[in-house]
Amino acid sequence: EDLTQRYRKPCIWRTSFTNAQLAAAMGKYLAESGFSEGVYVLAPDYAAGTEVITGFTRAFEAGGGRVVGSAQTPFGTTSDYQPFLAAIPRSGARATFCFYSGAEAIAFVRQYAQFGLARSIPLYGSGFLTEGNVLAQQGDAALGVYGTLHYSDQLDNPANIAFVEAYRARYGETPSCFSVQAYDAANVLDRALRAAGTTTGEALARALSEIGTIDDSPRGPWSFDGQTPRQNIYLRRVERQGGQLVNTVVADLGLHSQPVAA
Numbered sequence: 118e119d120l121t122q123r124y125r126k127p128c129i130w131r132t133s134f135t136n137a138q139l140a141a142a143m144g145k146y147l148a149e150s151g152f153s154e155g156v157y158v159l160a161p162d163y164a165a166g167t168e169v170i171t172g173f174t175r176a177f178e179a180g181g182g183r184v185v186g187s188a189q190t191p192f193g194t195t196s197d198y199q200p201f202l203a204a205i206p207r208s209g210a211r212a213t214f215c216f217y218s219g220a221e222a223i224a225f226v227r228q229y230a231q232f233g234l235a236r237s238i239p240l241y242g243s244g245f246l247t248e249g250n251v252l253a254q255q256g257d258a259a260l261g262v263y264g265t266l267h268y269s270d271q272l273d274n275p276a277n278i279a280f281v282e283a284y285r286a287r288y289g290e291t292p293s294c295f296s297v298q299a300y301d302a303a304n305v306l307d308r309a310l311r312a313a314g315t316t317t318g319e320a321l322a323r324a325l326s327e328i329g330t331i332d333d334s335p336r337g338p339w340s341f342d343g344q345t346p347r348q349n350i351y352l353r354r355v356e357r358q359g360g361q362l363v364n365t366v367v368a369d370l371g372l373h374s375q376p377v378a379a
Contacts, residue, residue, distance in 0.1 A: 118168050121345040122378050128318040130325050131345040132305060133298040134267050135375045136165050136216070137172025139243045142350040142370050143214060143265040144173040147241065148180025155185035157210035157238075159201060161221060162189035169216040169243055172376055177214075185210050198225050202232045213238055218245035223254045230258035239263065244364070247355050249293035252362050259355045259362060267348050268294040268336040269364045277335035297335050305331060347374040 121131050147156060158173060160166030166189055174184055186208035188201050205213055213234070217225045222245065229240055235258070240246075244266025247259050270281050270291050280300070284292040308331075309324035310316070330340045339348035350373045353364040 118375065118378060121343055121375060125344060127322045129344060130305075130322070130341065132302040133294075133346070134348075135172075135345055136168035136243070137175075137376045138345075138373055139265050139267070139350060140169045140172035140214075140216065141176035141376045142373050143241055143243070143352075144176030144178075144182070145180055146265070146352060146368075146370055147212060147214065148177050148182040152212045153177075153180065153182040155183055155208065155210045155212075156241075157205045157208050157213050158184055158187040158215070159213065159225075160189055160216040161192035161195075163192040166192065166216055171379070173214055175376065175379070193221075195221070196224060198228045199232060202229060202234060205234060205238060210238055212241055214241045215246065216243045218243075218248070219251065222246050222251045226251075226255045226262060227258045235261065244269075244294070244351075244353055247353075247364055249295065250290075252355065252364070256362075257357075260357065262355045263367070264353050264364070265350050265370065266294055266353060266364075267339075267346070267350055268297045269351055269353050269366050271353075271363055271366055272335065272337065272351070273366075274335075274337060276333050277337075280335040292335075294336075301331065301334050301336070301339075304334070342374045345375045347372055349373075 118135050118137055120129050158170055160169045186204060190201055229235055241263045244264035246264050247262050252259055281292060305328060308328055309321050312324040313320040330338050332338050337349050339346045350370045351366050352368040352370055354367045355362055356365045
């Protein structure tokens with residue numbers, strides 16, 4: 118968060134997201150969707166996890182929500198989440214919000230379903246929980262899991278339809294948000310280089326600040342706000358379509374910038 122806010126430098130530009138940006142969008146949504154009485158929050162105990170919990174909690178509580186419990190699990194070493202999962206029903210939570218990715222996301226989603234929580238306490242998270250290659254490994258345990266992210270390969274716009282088709286033809290797999298972020302980084306750098314006519318950092322930073330709306334991104338139109346994307350955040354739900362698990366787009370939660378630091 119600090120790289121494009123409190124400790125911002127003119128030559129650092131982000132084409133992806135911030136942890137609090139995605140979490141705040143979910144916090145606002147859950148507060149407005151009948152879950153204000155109580156949500157339990159979990160994330161790994163490292164910088165990104167702390168940023169997610171902070172971003173979610175601030176937005177959720179600003180909307181009238183109440184966090185009834187939280188935990189930060191040891192990062193990279195936790196394989197058994199049951200001691201943490203046991204605390205969720207005891208808290209009286211009506212929903213769970215979490216942030217995990219990679220191998221941790223696979224283990225957490227599987228164990229959440231095995232523990233029986235998915236039947237009574239719906240699982241929400243930052244979209245990395247079910248993004249990319251982890252989804253197939255989670256299997257049916259991921260069905261019904263919600264997440265907020267700035268991209269889904271299911272987005273129905275011309276740029277994304279063309280991008281998904283070209284990406285699958287080239288790499289033999291479906292693109293993820295990480296693919297799109299890299300694509301957009303090249304796209305905006307190309308635009309900045311053309312506008313600046315030079316490769317000096319100062320000139321490129323000025324060109325990036327004047328680049329306006331990136332209107333041909335697979336994620337949909339976005340623009341820079343404080344050197345970080347102001348972009349649409351999507352609410353996604355895991356469903357099975359054509360025999361495959363996909364992150365369907367349930368709702369467009371509108372444009373979100375990086376939340377202002379406390």
